[in-house]
Amino acid sequence: MNRRKFLKQSSTVIAAAAVASYVPTTFAAGKSIRVGLIGTGWYGKSSLLRAIQVAPIEVVSLCDVDSKMAGAAADLVATRQLSKKKPRIYSDFRKAIAEKDVDIMMVSTPDHWHAIPAITAMQAGFDVYCEKPTGVDVVESQSMVAAARKYNRVMQVNTQRRSTPHLIEAKEEIIKAGLLGKVQKVEIGVWWHMRNNMPVSEAPDIAPPEGFDYEMWTGPAPKQPFNKIIHSRGWRAYMEYGNGIVGDMCVHMYDMTRWLLDLGWPKSITSWGGILNDRNSRANITDTQTAIYQHDDFDVTWNHRTWGKSPEPDPDFQWFGTIYGEKGVLKCSVFRYDWIPYSSGKVERTRKALFEYDKHPEDKAEEKEWNLEGHVASAMRRHWLNYLNARENRGKILPVADIEQAHISSSSCFLANLSQKLGRTLEFDPATHTVKGDAEANRLLARPYRTPWVHPTPDKV
Numbered sequence: 428m429n430r431r432k433f434l435k436q437s438s439t440v441i442a443a444a445a446v447a448s449y450v451p452t453t454f455a456a457g458k459s460i461r462v463g464l465i466g467t468g469w470y471g472k473s474s475l476l477r478a479i480q481v482a483p484i485e486v487v488s489l490c491d492v493d494s495k496m497a498g499a500a501a502d503l504v505a506t507r508q509l510s511k512k513k514p515r516i517y518s519d520f521r522k523a524i525a526e527k528d529v530d531i532m533m534v535s536t537p538d539h540w541h542a543i544p545a546i547t548a549m550q551a552g553f554d555v556y557c558e559k560p561t562g563v564d565v566v567e568s569q570s571m572v573a574a575a576r577k578y579n580r581v582m583q584v585n586t587q588r589r590s591t592p593h594l595i596e597a598k599e600e601i602i603k604a605g606l607l608g609k610v611q612k613v614e615i616g617v618w619w620h621m622r623n624n625m626p627v628s629e630a631p632d633i634a635p636p637e638g639f640d641y642e643m644w645t646g647p648a649p650k651q652p653f654n655k656i657i658h659s660r661g662w663r664a665y666m667e668y669g670n671g672i673v674g675d676m677c678v679h680m681y682d683m684t685r686w687l688l689d690l691g692w693p694k695s696i697t698s699w700g701g702i703l704n705d706r707n708s709r710a711n712i713t714d715t716q717t718a719i720y721q722h723d724d725f726d727v728t729w730n731h732r733t734w735g736k737s738p739e740p741d742p743d744f745q746w747f748g749t750i751y752g753e754k755g756v757l758k759c760s761v762f763r764y765d766w767i768p769y770s771s772g773k774v775e776r777t778r779k780a781l782f783e784y785d786k787h788p789e790d791k792a793e794e795k796e797w798n799l800e801g802h803v804a805s806a807m808r809r810h811w812l813n814y815l816n817a818r819e820n821r822g823k824i825l826p827v828a829d830i831e832q833a834h835i836s837s838s839s840c841f842l843a844n845l846s847q848k849l850g851r852t853l854e855f856d857p858a859t860h861t862v863k864g865d866a867e868a869n870r871l872l873a874r875p876y877r878t879p880w881v882h883p884t885p886d887k888v
Contacts, residue, residue: 459485463529465520467491467500471535477807490517494638520544538669539648542567549580560678560837566873568834573885575830583814583826584833588683590810593778597764607752615680616730617746618737623664624708630654647880664710671712677729680748682836692857693720698847704734718843781805
């Protein structure tokens with residue numbers, strides 16, 4: 428097939444070819460892959476059910492501090508897995524791990540609960556599949572890398588842009604093919620109004636709901652009065668439990684950029700912003716923020732604001748990564764990509780997200796029932812296949828979103844928030860894992876933990 432004919436193929440055909448390497452050649456005959464899940468909420472279920480679609484998965488245990496959520500997830504899983512068995516339910520992840528009867532432990536908790544369960548699982552001999560970002564601070568993230576290497580564990584982080592069919596095509600057929608030419612700058616960002624704007628009057632302090640262990644949910648984070656925003660998905664409005672929109676949304680687009688362009692650590696990070704518009708809400712994350720990640724030949728600039736009209740009229744590119752090259756512009760998002768050569772000034776190639784309702788009609792049902800992101804389902808399936816392939820070839824290959832790659836992207840976002848907080852540029856040295864010449868910043872690389880929880884460190888995992 429010549430190149431011209433290849434470029435005329437449908438997005439489905441090209442996507443299938445691009446992701447062929449993501450499919451493991453074989454699974455051990457007659458042997459299931461035992462999986463446990465810590466955190467049975469929105470993305471925990473989304474990811475777990477995609478794994479069941481593509482591999483001989485047997486979900487043996489579920490853990491959640493919300494007993495109602497855990498029970499509902501157990502009922503759902505029993506209808507999906509081949510054995511039709513209902514997984515055991517735990518409220519304490521340590522008890523689930525102590526059973527030592529899983530091959531893979533998924534960690535799909537709020538961000539402040541990523542590090543300890545993931546490290547504990549690896550210490551117990553499990554491989555780990557974890558949601559992004561890696562944790563809430565640089566030392567947590569660094570410790571997860573150390574644990575994976577010390578215990579020879581395969582750990583994938585669910586930064587699934589690296590397994591998104593249309594973005595794989597963009598990497599192979601636009602960037603690697605040299606159509607862009609030399610990259611000159613990258614802009615990433617989000618314009619969605621995604622910051623919770625409830626004031627105290629609408630979300631007063633209340634008692635936690637029945638069946639929800641708020642003490643255990645809080646864990647190592649600072650204990651705050653409970654309100655209805657926090658559980659189950661509103662915790663992202665608080666810096667105590669995450670890293671705001673930079674830690675939630677920038678980590679995806681920055682990681683996508685690093686993967687597309689084969690970038691390592693940034694040379695420096697500068698960020699500014701704050702709560703500049705919505706000062707009455709209970710949320711304490713920024714509503715406006717810019718972050719500049721400086722690399723050798725160009726900068727990657729992030730922007731978000733959760734108010735006003737989007738400067739991008741096309742809804743497909745309101746959460747975006749735009750790469751400017753010598754020969755044209757590549758616009759990327761979870762929904763599609765557009766290739767615009769300067770020679771014509773027009774979109775000459777576009778590919779949309781791959782939906783696979785014909786193969787997996789349950790995707791559409793889940794979209795309606797509990798907001799499965801249908802445009803992401805194909806990416807999550809391929810992310811799982813890539814991960815399982817890495818497990819099958821342990822020691823020979825790393826998964827595409829290996830913990831070390833996720834550590835770079837996640838920690839760069841943590842450092843951006845630290846730069847915004849301190850009001851200065853930070854130069855992070857990955858060899859020493861310290862900020863150059865900044866004792867104050869180095870003291871803030873690990874957040875204080877609430878007793879009795881102990882913050883992990885790379886030398887003690």
